[in-house]
Amino acid sequence: MVGSVIVLYQILFAVSLFILISLGLAIIFGMMRVINLAQGEFIMLGAYACLIFTRLEINFWLAALLSGLVVGLFGIIVERCLIRFLYGRIMDTLLATWGLSLLMIGLVTTIFGPQEAGVEVSLGKLDVGEFSVSIYNLVLIAAAMGLLALTYALWRYTKVGLVVRGTMQNPDMAAALGVNTDRCYMLTFGFGSAITGLGGALIAPLVGNQPTMGAFYVAKAFITVISGGAAPLTGTLLASGVFGSVDGVISYASTQVVGEISVLLVAIVLLRLLPTGITGRLGGGV
Amino acid sequence: MRLISAEDCEAPVPLWWALVAVAAVIGFALPSFVGLDVVMSTSIIFVYAILTLSMSYLWGYCGMLSFGQTAMYGVGGYAYAVIALNSGNTTIAVFAAVFLGCLFALVIGYFMIYGRISKIYFTVITLVITVVLEKAVRATSDERFTIGSVPLRGQNGISNVPDLQFPWDPSQTLFLDGVYYVALAALLAVFIGLRLLLTTHFGRVLMGIRDNERRSELLGYDTRKYQLGAFVLCGGIAALAGVLYGVWGNFVAPEMMNLNSAANIVIYAIVGGRSTLAGPIAGTAIIQYLTSWLGTAGVGQVTVILGTVLIVFVMLFPRGILPTLGDVIAQVWRFALAGRDRAKLPGARKTSDGWRNA
Numbered sequence: 001m002v003g004s005v006i007v008l009y010q011i012l013f014a015v016s017l018f019i020l021i022s023l024g025l026a027i028i029f030g031m032m033r034v035i036n037l038a039q040g041e042f043i044m045l046g047a048y049a050c051l052i053f054t055r056l057e058i059n060f061w062l063a064a065l066l067s068g069l070v071v072g073l074f075g076i077i078v079e080r081c082l083i084r085f086l087y088g089r090i091m092d093t094l095l096a097t098w099g100l101s102l103l104m105i106g107l108v109t110t111i112f113g114p115q116e117a118g119v120e121v122s123l124g125k126l127d128v129g130e131f132s133v134s135i136y137n138l139v140l141i142a143a144a145m146g147l148l149a150l151t152y153a154l155w156r157y158t159k160v161g162l163v164v165r166g167t168m169q170n171p172d173m174a175a176a177l178g179v180n181t182d183r184c185y186m187l188t189f190g191f192g193s194a195i196t197g198l199g200g201a202l203i204a205p206l207v208g209n210q211p212t213m214g215a216f217y218v219a220k221a222f223i224t225v226i227s228g229g230a231a232p233l234t235g236t237l238l239a240s241g242v243f244g245s246v247d248g249v250i251s252y253a254s255t256q257v258v259g260e261i262s263v264l265l266v267a268i269v270l271l272r273l274l275p276t277g278i279t280g281r282l283g284g285g286v
Numbered sequence: 287m288r289l290i291s292a293e294d295c296e297a298p299v300p301l302w303w304a305l306v307a308v309a310a311v312i313g314f315a316l317p318s319f320v321g322l323d324v325v326m327s328t329s330i331i332f333v334y335a336i337l338t339l340s341m342s343y344l345w346g347y348c349g350m351l352s353f354g355q356t357a358m359y360g361v362g363g364y365a366y367a368v369i370a371l372n373s374g375n376t377t378i379a380v381f382a383a384v385f386l387g388c389l390f391a392l393v394i395g396y397f398m399i400y401g402r403i404s405k406i407y408f409t410v411i412t413l414v415i416t417v418v419l420e421k422a423v424r425a426t427s428d429e430r431f432t433i434g435s436v437p438l439r440g441q442n443g444i445s446n447v448p449d450l451q452f453p454w455d456p457s458q459t460l461f462l463d464g465v466y467y468v469a470l471a472a473l474l475a476v477f478i479g480l481r482l483l484l485t486t487h488f489g490r491v492l493m494g495i496r497d498n499e500r501r502s503e504l505l506g507y508d509t510r511k512y513q514l515g516a517f518v519l520c521g522g523i524a525a526l527a528g529v530l531y532g533v534w535g536n537f538v539a540p541e542m543m544n545l546n547s548a549a550n551i552v553i554y555a556i557v558g559g560r561s562t563l564a565g566p567i568a569g570t571a572i573i574q575y576l577t578s579w580l581g582t583a584g585v586g587q588v589t590v591i592l593g594t595v596l597i598v599f600v601m602l603f604p605r606g607i608l609p610t611l612g613d614v615i616a617q618v619w620r621f622a623l624a625g626r627d628r629a630k631l632p633g634a635r636k637t638s639d640g641w642r643n644a
Contacts, residue, residue, distance in 0.1 A: 035406060035410070037413075082597070082601075085601065086601075090406055091351065091405075091406070091409075092600050092601075092604060094351075094406070094409065095552065095556065095596060095600045096596070096597050096600040096601060098549060098552070098596060099592075099593045099594065099595070099596030099597035099600065100593065100597060101593070102549055102589045102590075102592050102593030102596065103589070103590055103593030103594060103597070104593075105587075105589050105593075106587035106588070106589035106590030106591075106592075106593060107587070107590060109587050109589070110587050110590070215417055215544075215545045216417060216421065218413075218417075219413065219414040219417040219418065222410045222413070222414060223410075223411070223414050226407055226410060226411075255425070257421060257422060257425040260418060260421060261418055261421075261422055264414060264415065264418045267411075267414070268394070268397045268398070268411065269397065271397070271398070271401050271403055271407070271411070272397045272400070272401035273401075275401045275402050275403050
């Protein structure tokens with residue numbers, strides 16, 4: 001009984017990590033079709049911003065929110081200076097954002113040095129039978145689910161969400177109806193970046209911050225969103241569910257690296273079977 | 287610029303052969319005039335140039351941007367190290383390593399290309415494969431991960447990769463300048479081989495697929511078969527570069543297949559000109575020289591500069607140095623001619639760089 005609770009917890013935790021890593025990308029890539037290879041570095045930036053804020057003795061939760069805000073602003077700057085010239089040129093976007101990712105790694109290394117720097121949050125542990133579970137991890141699970149639900153609600157049930165979805169679907173029509181599409185793109189990119197930064201800040205206490213930490217997250221985020229398919233948020237949830245379960249179970253049974261390799265193998269086989277992703281056949285949705 | 291842009295897939299003109307011959311002669315004569323340090327640093331440029339060609343051929347001529355070439359490069363290097371150390375025969379190891387690189391490309395290529403994932407997903411999935419492979423190799427520091435008698439040593443890499451033996455006399459091995467000649471010969475072979483491949487049926491069909499996949503399919507070509515063929519071929523070339531890297535430094539490590547090396551070769555190709563074959567080689571030489579100079583000059587993080595270079599080239603010169611330079615020369619030439627003899631001049635031939643947005 002206790003064993004299965006622990007396995008369930010492992011799975012939920014792995015799924016939540018996938019959601020935190022890929023939710024921002026689900027907006028930026030899934031909705032806006034902007035391939036942002038600097039996504040991992042946005043996560044890294046969120047984690048470093050959180051590090052700075054906690055060093056300034058700001059409460060961790062406030063620091064995480066502020067980090068999200070900082071990365072969101074950074075995203076808007078990037079959109080204005082780089083991305084907006086490249087809409088529709090998907091390959092060039094990919095290359096330019098890769099350049100941006102190198103640039104960010106280089107700059108952060110110059111400022112903070114290549115060594116690890118951790119954010120410490122101590123919420124204690126909860127004993128479950130002979131196992132003990134970190135309370136922070138439980139909060140993280142709740143945060144991931146909450147963030148996903150909030151984004152979904154915003155997109156699905158509000159006027160703003162409707163306008164944004166309409167703009168992404170048909171910018172000309174939206175413009176004809178009086179929407180400022182330029183600003184809409186900018187703010188959506190900023191929102192996606194902010195979510196990414198928040199995810200990075202929340203992950204920061206679990207891993208050591210390193211300038212090169214983004215590389216693995218970008219890979220995970222992209223396979224999640226791609227495997228999710230046409231409906232970005234639902235797809236990301238389903239793909240996170242599949243990959244998180246695989247990762248959680250196999251990491252529990254073997255090592256973490258084996259878990260991560262299994263995720264990739266599952267993703268490749270999944271794409272062979274469902275080339276348009278898990279939600280590809282649904283034909284729309286959020 | 288027919289000389290550097292082989293866009294019209296005709297057989298190379300005699301002048302092209304002459305230029306290649308001159309370059310080869312200069313290359314082979316170089317070690318007699320310069321010190322061993324220059325020979326060493328030039329050899330590694332040749333190795334990277336082979337790797338860049340394996341990527342830029344796929345990118346510029348088949349429309350498939352693969353970040354997985356560094357994975358095949360790593361597979362080649364590691365396979366050579368493990369097989370050569372186990373068998374003691376490097377000739378077998380070279381062929382086995384290239385074969386394994388092809389096989390690796392075949393397996394991952396099958397799932398991606400026959401899954402008909404779009405070009406952009408292809409790019410991202412190859413990137414993911416590279417990242418995961420590097421992570422997997424890094425995790426092999428335990429003694430359990432020993433193939434035959436060779437421990438993989440995770441992060442530390444394998445540092446006793448044997449020198450290349452003469453195929454006909456395994457007791458003799460090649461030293462540093464020998465590696466230089468082998469790398470140069472391999473680069474020339476790959477360069478000329480790819481140039482001639484463009485003129486074949488296979489090469490032309492690939493360009494047709496790059497320009498319009500649907501149309502090629504409607505004309506009856508099984509596009510997946512051709513694309514997989516190109517991917518496997520370039521996987522073999524990348525593995526060959528990996529072998530040469532292992533021989534060059536007697537060392538293979540997970541760094542071979544990290545994102546930085548993947549980024550480097552993309553930058554080499556984009557700076558030189560991805561829709562040419564000479565461009566990537568020039569780009570490799572220029573950027574490699576620049577980074578080693580920046581490294582010694584101590585101007586901080588090289589990645590900052592590489593990132594900036596990548597952004598600037600994508601935004602401003604997406605076709606690369608050689609084609610842009612070629613256009614400028616052609617313009618000047620046309621301008622000079624136009625003043626003298628306007629009547630005879632045919633209409634400006636529009637040079638297509640063959641680059642299509644996915």
